Amino acid sequence: MLCSRFELTGELSDIMEAIAVQKRAVGLTPQGDADLPAILNNLGGSLTRRFERTGELSDIADAIEVQQKSVKLTPQGHDPDLRGRLNDLGGSLTHRFRRTGELSDLVDAITVQRKAVELTPQGHAHLPAMLNNLGNSLTRRFERTDRLSDIAEAIVVKEKAVELSPQGHANLPLALSNLGQSLIHRFQRTGQLSDIANAIEVQQKAVELTPQAHPDLRGRLNDLGSALTHRFERTGELSDVVDAIVVLQKAVELTPQGDANLPIVLSSLGSSLARRYERTDELSDITDAIKVQQKAVELTPQGHPNLPGRLNNLGASFTCRFEKMGELSDIADAIVVRQKAVDLTPEGDAILPLVLSSLGNSLTQRFEQTGELSDITDAMTVQRRAVELTPHGHPDLPGRLNSLGVSFTRRFERLGELSDITEAIVLQQKSVELTPQGHASLPGRLNNLGGSFHYRFRSSGEIRDLEETISRYKTGSTSSVSSPRAKLDAAQRWAHILIQYDPQSPELIPAFDTALGLVAMVAGLEQTVRGRYTRLGDTSGLALGAAAAACALDRPDKALEWLEQGRCLVWNQLNNLRTPLDDLRIQDEILAQEIANVAKELETAGSSRVQSHVDMSLSEKIPLEDEARAHLDLAKKWDALLGKARAIPGFGSFLMPRPCSDIMSHLPESGPIIVINVDRRRCDALALLAGMDEPLHIPLPIFSIDKARKYRTIFDTQLRARKLRAREDLSAHRVLRGLWEEVVKPILDALGFSEPPRVWWCPTGPLSFLPLHAAGIYGGENAESVFDYVVSSYTPTVTGITDRVKNPHSIESHASGLFLTSQPNTTSAPPIPGTTKEVQSIFQRAEESGVRASKLEGNEMSVAACLERMKEFSSIHLACHGSQNAAEPLQSRFLFHQGDLELGTILKSNLKNADLAFLSACQTSTGQEALSDEAVHLAAGMLAAGYRRVIGTMWSIGDAPAQEVATAFYEYLFTHRDEASGSAFDGSPSAVALHRATQQLRLSLNDSEHSLLTWIPFVHFGL
Incomplete structure (x- = not known):
């Protein structure tokens, strides 16, 4: 009764009380009593159950002792009793083997369990359980010895156990779960996808049939999670590892502290988190993985046969974090725990090749960081042994060959011995040949092989090696595997090798097409916005390199397509969702x-x-x-x-990437969009003019990415120290002159404007942070600037303008108007003295001009009130503090007394009448260098929210200049409005209005360094 209750509830006090009662019964039963064997067997069963819960070795030793005595005392011919007692003894022997690793226990278990099955007649209710137990022991022996015949037999007897278990019977979930475990083991040995698919199917069914309160549920969840993780490792299907983590977290939550199975589920969860980290780069995953795996190791007793595997998994997570963060302490920790795993693994154990190869991988990675030759020598020693111990046909053999090949490559890089790179190629070729098509690791192994061929080409000059390099990268990037990051790495290498050795190759087009298509998959919609930006950090500059290659091929159409496809990806995704x-x-x-x-x-x-x-x-x-x-x-x-x-x-x-003809089909009539591509190899402008079929290509041979970076540094220096006297070569004058002579003037000369048109600048890379709208020579007889020729606006992408031209929207009459707000002080930011006066002055002029307007100031403004006004009015003037969050752009915000208005909240507000946003705040169009082509600033965010035109600032602005520009800006709009428009407010002339207002401020100042930095920051985005 107590034992049954323990099985249902897992309450430890029940089984302890049961053992006490049964021991007393044994003591009271005389030797030779016919009931003694049964009483002994019952006591053994209870001791085994307590061992399963606590892991106390003395319990399982005592259980085996009393069960052996029970079997010995059972007379031959008492088949019903004998088979049950043999079965129970076999189970206890198997439990002790799992704890101690003593192979003789397992051999004895299989012997007695076979006999129990033989003694059980067909159709007997206990036969499924006995078959199941025999299958488990055969599976354990396979884990230890790697004999395929054992796992094949285990699956056969477990399938029979499932077949013989009636629907609704309590043993069916157990039989299904155990069958799934054996199918997983065979999958790990043979790589047959059908085995892992069948394993997941039966384990899901086992979980479904297990009551929520049943103590076995956590173990079955663990098995299901492990199976899903294994399939993810094979196919790269992200949903598998996400599902695995969900069920494994639940398994950990259900497992009480002190339970002997807790280390198992913790280790499984850690492995799944580490696998997902490798796919998504989410740092919290690898941090969590290390945390739970450390706990799993701490809870695993010394001498436990599973300790080496758990140490190895912990080492894998340390290695992953080292790859991300570069902290030598992580790789040192990985080597320590993996060396311990090797030391604790007995000769002949099936896990030995795994822990040897893993240790070698970590040693190789430390060598890459430190250059210590002993590390690479030790790595190759253990990796060779791992390969030797791995049977032919084992699914892990390709990975171990690949790892050994990588170590040979690393030693070649250091010592230059041609024999090393030749051996690396032999090993990696064999690895690729043995890797099944569709395996998630195939692109990575092709990358490694391609890299080795490239090293040998650079050493030997053999063209055949270069051809093999290109072939491997191409194959890796176009494989059917669902592993976007590895495929993207291959595609980038494919393209870069072609640029380096054959820049006129027609294969550059498919190479960059492939690479840019994969970027969207790497930063896919299944991730948060923050997650996407994190993944995009590694692809910065890819679109710019592609466009430079296209320009070199005289393909400005492809350059434009790639720049539109590969830049501002997250905003483009948002735009697609709102199409x-x-x-x-x-x-x-x-x-x-x-x-x-x-x-x-x-x-x-x-x-x-x-x-x-x-x-x-x-x-x-x-x-x-x-x-x-x-x-x-x-x-x-x-x-x-x-x-x-x-x-x-x-x-x-x-909703696919647009061809050039589509991109150019709705250009503004009032002037060109000028895309300026800045790459390390060349710089080019693409002028897009209405009526043309493809961009006008304007090479910029005297400009370079190094100059752009230098100019950016100069500007940053001057902004940090405005009152210092600037050296001529480190002044804003020098930057503006350089931009004029090397970028803007060559473009304007090529276009040959006869009268000042609108121009939309679409800069890329480091040029995104420089004021093209102010380029010029200031002071002296030869003074001239972009102001003399064009009215400048900016746009993050070409489609940001053409979509607005294509989809003009009429503002509903009740919404046309101007809403103004000022926040001169907040709890989290210093006061802005002039904002109240600025807003009051503009509001007064609006009323005088008959324009519908409203204002809220200071404590009157709340987030809800602002959103309501943004829906009610087509245009908004925000005179407040702004806070940019480059890591999470949708959390960039405007700061009010009554809370903060986040960009993400604005985006969700469906502002269908949005027209003009004047952001009279600091640095509202400042991006982040690591994501220069993602436009992670408030101005771009307001465009994404639906505003057709936005006024922003490139850096901090003074109170008086800000007020002067804003006042002059609105004065122009009020005096140039159509008198027939009634109270409507028209923001369409905003670019000209800002041009005039900024020019007015400029002319009121001199051409000193300080004066230039005063008027330059005001910029216009959009139509």
Whole structure:
């Protein structure tokens, strides 16, 4: 009774009381009593159950002793009793083997369990359980000896156990779970995908059939999570590892402290978190992985056979974090724990090749960092041994060959011995040959092989090696594997090798097409906005390099396409989620509505889904993982819906990267958009003029990325020390003159303007931080500047303008007007003395001009009130503090007394009448250097929110100049409005208005360094 209750509740006091009662019964039963064998067997069962819970070795030793005595005392011919006692003894022997690793226990267990099965008649209710137990022991022996015959037999007897277990029987979930475990083991040995698919299927069923309160649920969740992780490692399907983490977190949550199984589920969870980190680069995952794996190791008793595996997994996580952070202490820790794993693994154990190869990998990585030759020598020694111990046909053999090949390559880099790189190529070729198509590791192994061929080419000059290099990178980038990061690495290498050795190769076009297409997958919609920006940091400059290559090939059309596809990716994703669906609704209204619904959910998930962090408890993280899985499902549904839309005639390119002809089909008539590409190899301008089929290509041979960076440094220096006397070569004058002579004037000369037009500047790279709108020579007889020739605006992308030209919107009459707000002081920022006066002056002029206007100041303003006014008025003037968050751009904000208005909140507000936003705050158009082509600033965010034109500032502005420019800006708009417009407010002349207002300020000052830095920061974005 007590034992049954313990099995249902897991309450330790029940089994302890049961053991006490049974020991007393044994003591009271005389030798030779017919009941003694049964009483002994029952006591053995209870001791085994307590061992399963506590891991106390004395319990399992005592259990085996009394069960052996029970079997010995059971008379031959008493088959019903004998088979049960043999089965129980076999189970206890297997438990002790799992704790001590003593192979003789397992051999004895299999012997007695086979006999128990033989004694059990067909159709007997206990036969499924006995088959299951025999199968488990055979599986354990396979784990130790790697004999395929054992795992094959284990699967056969477990399949029979499942087949013989009636539906609804309590043993069926156990039989299914155990079958799944054996299928996983065979998958790990043979790599057959059908085995892991079947394992997941039966384990999911086992979980579904296990009651929520059942103590075995946590173990079955652990097995399911491990199976999903294994499949992710094979296929790279992100949903598998996300699902694994969800079920493993639940398994950990259900496992009580002190339970002997807690280290198992902790280690499994850590491995899954580490695998996801390798895919997503989310630092909290690898931090959490290390934390739970350290705890798993701490809770594992010394001498436990699973300790080496857990140490090895912990070492893998330390190694992952080292790769990300570069901290030598992490790789040192990885080597320590992996060396201990090797030391604790007995000869002949099937795990020995794994821990040897893993130790070698960590030693190689430390060598890459320190150059210590002993590390690479030791690495190759243990990796060779791992390869020798791995049987032919084992699915881990390709990985171990690849690792040894990498070590040979690293030693070649250091010593230059041609034999090393030749050996590396031999090993890596064999690794690639043995890796199944569709394996998630294939692109990475092709990359390594391609790299080795490249090293040998550079040493020997053999063209064949260069051809092999290109071939391997191309194959890796175009494989069918769902591993975008590895494929992107291959594509980038493919393109860069071609640029280096054959810059006129026609293969550059498919290489960069492939690479840029993969960027969108690496930073996919299943991630939060922050996660996408994190992934994009590694691809900075890819689109610029592609455009430079296209210009060298005289393909300005491809240059434009690639720049539009590869820059401002996150804003473009947001734009796609908000794309008008009117044409699609005509064809399929239901599909269009589904797309609209999923788009809205994806936008919300991307901007507001909470990310886990290291300070959260496990219970707090469980619902976050559920949200992450739902987010991934949304992204998959989005892709499926786009596939349906593209199957409709005429919608084949729906929301796909635009061809040049499409990009240029709605250019503004009032002037060109000028894209300036800045790359380390060359700089070019692409002028887009209405009526032309492709961009006008204007090379900029005397400008360079180094000059752009130098000019950026000079400007930053002057802004930090405005009152210092500037040296001529380190002055703002020098920068503006350089921009004029090397960039702007060559472009204007090529265009040959006869009268001042509008110009939209679309700079890239470090040029994004420099004031093209102010380029010129100031002072002296030869003074001239861009102000003399054009009215300048900026745009983050070409489509940011053409989409607005293509989709003009009429502002509803009730919404046309101007809303002004000032926040001269907040709790988190210093006062802005002139803002109240600025707003009051503009508001007064608006009323005098008959313009519908409203203002809120200081404590009158709240976030809700501001949002209401933004919906109510087409234009807004925000005179307040701004806070830019480059890591999480949607959390960039405007600071009010009554709270902060985040950009993400504005984006969700559906401002369909938005027209003009004047951001009279500091640094509202300042980006971040690491993400220069992602436009992570407030001005770009307001464009994304729907405003057609935005006034921003490139750096901090003075109170008086800010007020002067704002006042003059609105004065121009008020005096040039159509008198027939009634109380409407028209922001369309805003670029000219800012041009005039800035010019007015400029002319009131001299041409000193300080004066230049006073008027230059005001910039116009949009139409």
